[in-house]
Amino acid sequence: MSYFNFKSPALPLPFPQYDARQQNELNRVLRLYFSRFDNFVVPYGAFYDTTDQTAASTTTAYPITLNSTSYSVGVGVDASNTSRIYVNTAGTYNIQFSAQLVNYNNQAEDIDIWFRKNGTNIADSNTRFGLAARKGPSDPYHTVAALNFFVVLAAGDYVELVWCSTEAYTGAGTGAYIEHYTAPTSPTRPAIPSIIVTATWVSS
Numbered sequence: 001m002s003y004f005n006f007k008s009p010a011l012p013l014p015f016p017q018y019d020a021r022q023q024n025e026l027n028r029v030l031r032l033y034f035s036r037f038d039n040f041v042v043p044y045g046a047f048y049d050t051t052d053q054t055a056a057s058t059t060t061a062y063p064i065t066l067n068s069t070s071y072s073v074g075v076g077v078d079a080s081n082t083s084r085i086y087v088n089t090a091g092t093y094n095i096q097f098s099a100q101l102v103n104y105n106n107q108a109e110d111i112d113i114w115f116r117k118n119g120t121n122i123a124d125s126n127t128r129f130g131l132a133a134r135k136g137p138s139d140p141y142h143t144v145a146a147l148n149f150f151v152v153l154a155a156g157d158y159v160e161l162v163w164c165s166t167e168a169y170t171g172a173g174t175g176a177y178i179e180h181y182t183a184p185t186s187p188t189r190p191a192i193p194s195i196i197v198t199a200t201w202v203s204s
């Protein structure tokens with residue numbers, strides 16, 4: 001596999017009259033250029049998390065972590081810091097996520113989710129998601145936060161999702177946070193990750 005930025009080839013200047021050598025050189029340059037497309041693999045990654053992600057404080061920003069990988073080609077999660085998604089190839093990336101949000105409080109709450117690049121907040125990347133009050137003591141309000149954002153990254157850069165909540169978690173059945181669910185039954189269906197994130201190379 002190869003990862004690189006495409007550049008138009010420098011084509012040989014045409015002769016005033018047809019020349020077989022010049023035509024062969026043109027064919028060689030074009031053949032080399034298009035063979036690079038055949039060997040190009042678009043970097044991408046798909047990741048998710050199977051744990052609850054809670055906020056102990058309403059005044060603290062928490063990076064969203066990812067403990068599982070579905071696909072990884074030139075994009076990967078740092079094993080020692082699982083909130084960081086690194087890329088091997090420079091370019092513009094489309095970062096998409098969906099987060100399973102819940103609110104166990106008796107009143108409406110908000111959760112903000114935004115993007116960081118190399119540890120620095122990306123300007124104007126935040127979104128606020130409103131959560132209605134819970135339906136009952138053991139029946140929280142559920143909603144899914146989902147959006148995408150284009151980020152320009154150099155090789156070796158990383159991007160993170162970060163969040164905060166207006167209601168802190170103090171134990172089971174409290175707070176507004178990002179929750180996962182084990183596989184439900186009757187009918188049997190897949191588990192619900194707390195977060196799903198994909199990163200796809202768009203262009204150089």
